[in-house]
Amino acid sequence: DAKTTQPTSMDCAEGRAANLPCNHSTISGNEYVYWYRQIHSQGPQYIIHGLKNNETNEMASLIITEDRKSSTLILPHATLRDTAVYYCIVGHYNAGNMLTFGGGTRLMVKP
Amino acid sequence: DSGVTQTPKHLITATGQRVTLRCSPRSGDLSVYWYQQSLDQGLQFLIQYYNGEERAKGNILERFSAQQFPDLHSELNLSSLELGDSALYFCASSVGQLAETQYFGPGTRLLVL
Numbered sequence: 558d559a560k561t562t563q564p565t566s567m568d569c570a571e572g573r574a575a576n577l578p579c580n581h582s583t584i585s586g587n588e589y590v591y592w593y594r595q596i597h598s599q600g601p602q603y604i605i606h607g608l609k610n611n612e613t614n615e616m617a618s619l620i621i622t623e624d625r626k627s628s629t630l631i632l633p634h635a636t637l638r639d640t641a642v643y644y645c646i647v648g649h650y651n652a653g654n655m656l657t658f659g660g661g662t663r664l665m666v667k668p
Numbered sequence: 669d670s671g672v673t674q675t676p677k678h679l680i681t682a683t684g685q686r687v688t689l690r691c692s693p694r695s696g697d698l699s700v701y702w703y704q705q706s707l708d709q710g711l712q713f714l715i716q717y718y719n720g721e722e723r724a725k726g727n728i729l730e731r732f733s734a735q736q737f738p739d740l741h742s743e744l745n746l747s748s749l750e751l752g753d754s755a756l757y758f759c760a761s762s763v764g765q766l767a768e769t770q771y772f773g774p775g776t777r778l779l780v781l
Contacts, residue, residue, distance in 0.1 A: 595711075598756060598775070598777075599774060599775070600670065600672070600758050600760070600772030600773050600774050600775055601711070601758070601760075601772045602670070602772065603769045603770065603771065606769070644711075655701070655713040655716060655724050655726055656701075656703075656711075656713060656770060657713065658710055658711035658712075659710070660710065
């Protein structure tokens, strides 16, 4: 599986957009980009995933660059409850289902 | 609430002992996954079962074993426990066996003294 690189930590003001970057320069053509988050010590929570097109759901937007070597998760209006560790994961859709979590980005939303 | 349940929430035991962690997947999900999260190792995939059969294996120690029962609930058995086994153990479930959305339970916190 391709590896990902994320900043260790980021701050964001409450109500502002949080933009979390992820580099996955060795991603292969059939690998998806997944985002999960973990609030404190709760179970990780699925946020969004995509292959090459930008995706949006009720939680966030995922912007994938045209060369697919990087992506950005956007939380449009961050709240204090969005403070969490955000994990960017790449994986094959057809090759087993394990999620390989890296260190993630610790996002702190501040009032 | 993800719909995945795990019991017990907390477990305290001694070195050398054996414990069993239980997971009930979301209704309709056929795959169950086990992950271990310790302070120094982060979240690590242990093993996956799909409809009762082992599907994928990760960094699972030989002292650990798992199974998935006909009603699709799963158990993770940890034996000859060591101090380093202290961790959060998460179960996740998904509908199928391919790379798709996984829903995680609240975890079991294991403390080995």
